[in-house]
Amino acid sequence: MAFRLKLVPEDTSIDFFRAQKITFGLSAVLSVLSLVLVLVMGMNWGIDFQGGTTIRTESSQPVDVGAYRQAVSTVAEGDIVITEVFDPSFGADRHVAMIRLQALPGQEAVSPETITAVEAALQQIDPSITFPSVESVGPKVSGELIWQAVIAVLVATAAIAFYIWLRFEWQFAVGAAVSLVHDVVLTLGIFALFQIKFDLSIIAALLTIVGYSINDTVVVFDRLRENLIKYKTTPLRDLMNLSVNETLSRTVMTSGTTLIALIALLVFGGDVIRGFVFAMTWGVVVGTYSSVYVAKNVVLWLGVKRDWSKPGDTPAGTQFAAKGS
Template structure:
């Protein structure tokens, strides 16, 4: 005896989805325009990956790395945004700190480092406004060699001409604001090392400059464009060019509106967020292709049926599948939003929005696009018709 299929959703009433296409297109256009204006005038909250910053690998001397404890300790140092994740094994953590700006806060951090590493009595003060100069004061008079060793403890490498002449208590180190900003990356690394050094072994450090962050941003944009182009080409070969254009417009809608969510809630936009944008595009096209496949099948079956009625029929026939898939993914992603922690929060929120907007765009953007592109049954490839008849 064969098992009978169980229908969790049965819809006796057929919904006129495409009858609301004009209102949906107006709403979608408004959302995308607001999202683009938000990006232009408010801007994204770029994370360490794109702004540049510091990466520190720390391995626990005993047991596993306690990420929450590390986040609290490093976050309390006044070094700005901090992101942590497990790296390779549970005992190793990757600590990422935002790029440091030169200024009084950095100089205050340098004084903390000097008090910890060089002993009490040290003072570090900023130079005149508009310069990157820094003034060190020692508890005892030092000569040039001793000064070089002392300032190196705060991560500062100086040239011979920057060192004071003779044996003095004060050394003024001349620097440009840009040079001070670069030195401040080392100050932040020293602060983190001093704060966690008792329980963690520092395995490696790396400072990511703004140039590298810009290159990552450029690569990320190219990745999104290449992904969408490849998907559109696939849909073109699988169906027809009208389907490809409709799918591309739907993906653009989903990507732009997802970026708008990052602007609206000022979520951290990092490489993880970029992965969420790419995932949203992939999820969107998955549902779109299912509906398109049913549209093509019905176009062969009902050659005299009007296009809007045919699209409504196809969407209603796949509606149960769309709801089941979307609901399942929604529940899983909602769990990530609630319990995934700060590392996955921006990714999870973007995916939660992507589940909703992906189902919406498959119906009211992709399918509505076929109406405005004047798709007709006779435009289907003859080879596809022959293949369908051969299967029958």
């Protein structure tokens, strides 16, 4: 007999609307507080959004990211990002890395003295290293990146809401959009609260959170539509509870296994990806919560049509039999 792991019983009857005013009110309060935190405390912008200088290095010796970081951190302040560049066209004796240095507050780029000190520090650990290019990114370009990131998140949310509208009804699209905005705002709030570094990788995490959250929401919505066809006279609130309970095992298993991998990366992944992984971990938790307690509450308040049967679904038999049924 095959062994099946069951984190949730097959038949659950949890009333998710028992404390709907508390859960939805808590989400509203946390969303407002998150916006206040972003406006008051601000975001801890990384190099991508604050500006800085990028130094390209080439060497005949393999790139030791740890040694590079230790050498650079002794002479440069602010955020430091070191990335090894891989290209099939590179020969065996050509090793390339990109070193990004964050500009200090009030400066448009890293000072020439700091760049000279960084190059000297790297040459001490690798005498064969050269610096083919040094490029600076000013605050104007960084500001454009911020707006492009905001537009990317808004367009993704709008496109998903439009898809939900076509796939279901406009009430479902509104519920999905509200839950997605809820997830993104709470993620921004937690980053502002703890002043976690916010760079382009976090934007990628936000877009991933949006996709993950809507996937779980669509599963619940799809089951709800099936139940609307099956139980035409059952109250909408009861059908929503039934739909969430029927998909609860799938939701817990999916979120649980995803969190296991994310927590492992959060603990052992290192500082380079820690911000991205933290955003993903927080997003999975918040996204699962919003699918159950935010999206369906909005749909319940807006109401949905009860007859999802196709126009051709008529009783079998003649027209007299249909009239007499």
